Amino acid sequence: MPDHTASLFLVNITDIDLAAYLPWLSKNEVLRYQRFVKRERQRQFLAGRVLLRQSLSQLLDVPVSTLQLTERPGNAPRLDFPACPELGFSLSHSGNWLACAVSADSRLGLDIELLNPDRDFSALALQAFDAAENAWLHQQDAGSRVRDFYQLWTSKEAHIKLNVASAECLHFQHPELSITLCSARQFTSPPQLLHIGLSAE
Numbered sequence: 001m002p003d004h005t006a007s008l009f010l011v012n013i014t015d016i017d018l019a020a021y022l023p024w025l026s027k028n029e030v031l032r033y034q035r036f037v038k039r040e041r042q043r044q045f046l047a048g049r050v051l052l053r054q055s056l057s058q059l060l061d062v063p064v065s066t067l068q069l070t071e072r073p074g075n076a077p078r079l080d081f082p083a084c085p086e087l088g089f090s091l092s093h094s095g096n097w098l099a100c101a102v103s104a105d106s107r108l109g110l111d112i113e114l115l116n117p118d119r120d121f122s123a124l125a126l127q128a129f130d131a132a133e134n135a136w137l138h139q140q141d142a143g144s145r146v147r148d149f150y151q152l153w154t155s156k157e158a159h160i161k162l163n164v165a166s167a168e169c170l171h172f173q174h175p176e177l178s179i180t181l182c183s184a185r186q187f188t189s190p191p192q193l194l195h196i197g198l199s200a201e
Contacts, residue, residue: 006183007058007191008110008192008194009102009194010177010194011051011097013198014096016197018046022046024049026071029069047093047098047198048093052091053069054198056087076091087104088183089102089108090109090162097112097114101181107162108162108183108184109159109160109183112177112178116146137149151171151178155182158180162183164182167182168185169182169183172193
């Protein structure tokens with residue numbers, strides 16, 4: 001079986017003026033962008049589409065302007081690229097952080113979450129995790145409880161996005177985030193977490 005890896009890109013949009021990227025969106029994407037009531041969600045959506053295009057452009061070695069994404073209500077957008085039929089990608093956002101994972105040969109599921117120590121983890125864990133997961137969480141050291149909770153959380157979310165029971169999942173260390181990437185195929189080499197900035201084509 002051919003080697004399999006993926007690329008994982010991370011960007012913080014706190015100080016980025018995103019207005020210049022609106023022309024990158026298709027008509028359907030603009031309509032969806034305009035339906036978001038909160039400015040934060042507008043920024044996350046727009047920056048996510050820009051990051052996705054830049055990530056795919058790098059992976060496929062084609063200009064950003066040639067990438068046409070088709071909106072699918074309730075699902076991730078679709079990219080028709082016959083030369084790469086096994087193409088996979090996944091987006092996630094939390095606060096001002098966005099991440100995008102891309103692969104030429106496997107479906108992917110990605111989730112990131114800001115590490116917020118002020119949440120009611122006991123109540124959330126009872127709602128989100130099963131008995132075995134809750135038992136594992138309570139066995140962890142108090143000092144790592146926040147990160148352990150979010151690792152479980154992002155693992156479940158990434159699994160749901162991918163929807164493959166036998167997925168391989170990797171966790172990435174970051175001072176502000178919990179990051180989990182799941183792949184339908186086993187990685188032959190782990191992806192690197194790449195911090196990038198958005199840039200015009």
